[in-house]
Amino acid sequence: VQLVESGGGMVQPGGSLRLSCAASGFTFSSYDMSWVRQAPGKGPEWVSAINTGGGSTYYADSVKGRFTISRDNAKNTLYLQMNSLKPEDTALYYCARFLQTLDKYDYWGQGTQVTVSS
Numbered sequence: 001v002q003l004v005e006s007g008g009g010m011v012q013p014g015g016s017l018r019l020s021c022a023a024s025g026f027t028f029s030s031y032d033m034s035w036v037r038q039a040p041g042k043g044p045e046w047v048s049a050i051n052t053g054g055g056s057t058y059y060a061d062s063v064k065g066r067f068t069i070s071r072d073n074a075k076n077t078l079y080l081q082m083n084s085l086k087p088e089d090t091a092l093y094y095c096a097r098f099l100q101t102l103d104k105y106d107y108w109g110q111g112t113q114v115t116v117s118s
Contacts, residue, residue: 001025001107003095008112015085015116021078021095021109029053029073032098034105035080037091037114045091048080049098063089085116 007019019035034049048069049058057069068081078095093112096105 001097003097003107003109005093005095005109005112008093008114010115010117011085012118013086013116016081016083017085017114019080019082019093019095019112019114021080023076023078023095023097026097028071028076032100033071033078034096034098035069035078035093036096036105036108037089037093038111039088039091042091044094047093050078082114085114087116090114090116 002024004022005019007017009017011017029052032049032051035047036044037047038044047060047063048067050069050071054071059067066082066084070079091114093114095109097107099106
């Protein structure tokens, strides 16, 4: 199993970024997926989740209305469109595979850094 995030970078407040997570080594379409972030000096924060088919999406209150999670099962790729970025969105963003049988995330990517600063 491999999850590889990309698309992070530095952006000014109010800007946008699109993160991608390329999945391999498993049947991507069979798993719910999530984005989780960790800011410097803080614990992990769940950001968003999407079900296997992409028809159900969930967001933390802190990003609702600004971020959009999506997936392309044909391309084995998870996305996070981030708009109206704020300095408090600065964090390392991870994609994670959710294992329903154990009710936990069992695989994580290496993360991609997002920095929002003027």
